[in-house]
Amino acid sequence: MSKNDSLIAVLILRCLITLSLLGTTRLNSFNMFCSEVYAEARPEVFPGTRTHGSDRTMDLGLAEDHFSRPVGSFVASDIEQLKLAIEECKKLILELPEHSERQKDNVVKLIHLRLKLQELKDPEEDEPNLRVLLEHRFSKEKSKSVKQTCDKCSTIIWGLIQTWYTCTGCYYRCHSKCMNLITKPCVRSKVSHQSEYELSICPEIGLDRQDYRCAECRAQISLRGVPSEARQCDYTGQYYCSTCHWNDTAVIPARVIHNWEFESRKVCRSSMRYLALMMSRPVLRLKEINPLLFNFVEELVEIRKLRQDILLMKPYFITCKEAMEARLLLQLQDRQHFVENDDMYSLQDLIDISTGRLSCSLTEIHTTFAKHIKLDCERCQAKGFVCELCKEGDILFPFDSHTSVCHDCSAVFHRDCYFDNSTTCPRCARMTERKQDEEELDVKES
Template sequence: MAAALANDSPKYRNSLICCSPRSVEESISSSSTSGCVSAEESIDSNYIPKSITIKNLKIDSTATREEIEKAIIQCKELVLSSPQCSDERKWLVRYLVELRLRLEDLKDADGQIRSKVTIKGHHFEQQTNISNRKQYCDHCSGVIWSIVQSSYICSDCGYVCHYKCVDDVCRVCAHVVMTEKGQFEMHICPEKGLAAQDYKCAECQTTLTFKDSWNEPRLCDYTGMYFCTTCHWNDLFAIPARVIHNWDWDKRCVSRLAYQMLSISWTQPYVDVENVNCKLFSFIAELEWVHKMRKDLEWMKRYLCACPEGTSLLSPLFVQLGDVNKKYSMSHLQAINDGSLETQLTELTEICRAHITKCRLCSGKGYLCEVCSNNEVLYPFDSGAIMCDRCNSMYHRGCLLRKAQKCLKCVRIDARKKCNVEDDVDANLEYDIDKFIQ
């Protein structure tokens, strides 16, 4: 029984006390102890043996105190009448424990359960339609029996906890933390050591020691801080700093806070690759190609926003990648690594290019090369065209090379400025001479 509980709880996952370490996806070994449900059945907390489905023991999360007390009495009678070591008795014993836990919750709340709770930036809402997926409390790391135990979930970061644990939550909402920071941690595992933390958990301030295997310190690879086993479940996630500096997509162990922060911010444009590591474009050809396409989309966006028909082409992908802040989201970088973003961008740019070149309003805002003076319309996103940084004039690349990369419009502007300066100097000299004669 103890071994099954140790393997079942995320608190002891991959820890020293775990009898058979396993990953999150692995199933839990079944237990043959009398009065205890097997682990295979416990994965689905809404499971009911076929032999007792006709007895209508299952209650929903909105049951009253009287209904729960009646169900407890009926469950006790069924436990005594069921065969020993049978699946039916195992399920009934577990269900009896769940009913008693639910009754204690209602007694603490005077028979009423709060539907919404706000604490530490969390906006908790009572879970009513719970899926069959097994859930664990983020505060105590215990199993949430969804059949009878009431629980809360934060609508912003997904923090899940028991009804009894909601008032003791010490973790600030991950959505609030990321909103205040507005960026990822760009230093690779900025570890300071346990001494800098006074040998306490960075979240709940629990004392950490390597001598106690029940509360071993666990390092978060994202924040570089040490956490206790209750606040660190060995969740695996890709680290943004390792991706930007080394293009390393291997998943590493992070704390629950870091896991929630990365999950809710994975699609947000927080990464400025040019400022953090501009050399990455030289090593990752796909990233360099996407970076060039973003510049083209930025110019296309100016044409489409001014066209009544072109605004319909501004898809969410176009708006994010064509943004002038030139930042990337981790989901886009992951799509670049997978190769899926290249196909989407190619289709998107072809559609936008076809509209701009065929639309009478958009094509009228094109440029003509002053050197060759032909009728080919040039656009800033054309690969065979080049724009002057000073006056925004467009030329063919070959035509500008023949002119020694000197913009004809800029030459005229400089000559005109030079003439104006000479005229001003002559006027000042005449004025000074008249004043000297007087």
């Protein structure tokens, strides 16, 4: 881009921002603009124009009623003449004094010309609000932001003059004109069908095994950047072109599980979307993948104990009317798996554990739950236990830190009493004796 083109681009951007603040979006009629162009333009801008006193006109090579025709009636020559008008208007902007009113007016006119050119190339009336393609569900966007980038062509989406779509599933963004060129299926479908991570750290296979082509679009790439730079995705270990890999960064699950490392690494676009959609899914069973992690990360042991206590509290809540009305379990609605098991984790859980955020919030919830059972609710208090081994002390609950629970009958005892007792659990003994009596009674009756 030349220096002049850069200057014009800056001026246009300023005017686009001004127009967006004023609420100007897309021009449906161009007649008023043409009248302004004819009345104010300088004669020297376009060769062959004539002036008569103060009535200076700019001959665009088009009749005024030309812009009133239906969109479908435009021909290729109309587009060519508009392109010519745009180039001449750019020259005029560079000739005029910088920051002058005439220069600003002509920049606005240049924007209007480009708006009309875009309408001829990409008529908005034919664009549906919803399109389905490769399992994407594309919804037409109404935002006029200029900060978006097309995921297909890697260029800026000019919301003021271009129609664009966003996939409601994976948030893939693209121009309307790029829709038919998309080859990437929706990542959300992969999340639905294959909810699991790559658990090997950067499983590189080598650029030669990829035939020196992008792993996604198969464009030619090389480490020397000729014809395109090869960029490695730290999640898949494969190499991608600059169109499929924008140097986005993400936390890599394999590095977290094996090394407890949370540094963000460069990943390709598809991996970035997949990791973002998988972030809150509880698919990591740490006890199977890397059980030694609990020996080195004290925070994990603390969280596991809190989760086990919450699972012991759950039966109290689902049988307590007051707890159901207070919806106490909904305090964990963002981490529903915490009230279902104690061994499944999401990547977001592990990130929050490393920052200490999860420990603080879960301890607070644990305290609220315990307060309801032991202090606030008489019905829950009545479901406590008395240590049958020493028959002393306060009412016990299975989630108390100084207690032990029988694995067979779930009776609760003081921890010291339970481990010092050489006999079997008294409750289990009674249940066994009762069962034997019932069997003997059945035999006598038969």
